[in-house]
Amino acid sequence: MSAPGVAMSEEIRYEDTVPSPEDYNRLRRDVGWPEMDPETVRRCLPRSLYVVCAFEGEEMVGTGRIVGDGASVSTSRTSSS
Secondary structure: OOOOOOOOOOOEEEEOOOOOHHHHHHHHHHOOOOOOOHHHHHHHHHHOOEEEEEEEOOEEEEEEEEOOOOOOOOOOOOOOO
């Protein structure tokens, strides 16, 4: 299901995988964030506690990661009210 006014040509699929530095920096550029040094990306992303990538067809269209020390737990909540 897509948001109103947003057309999606294919279903989004999710994979437990680390993006390449090139894909990671492309996504950062797409949202107006500065690129990171590719070597830094190569070292940092695999050390995440968890990484997931979203694909539309063969194109990576999103990524998310959980970072932490492997011991501490913290939660956050947002409210619309």
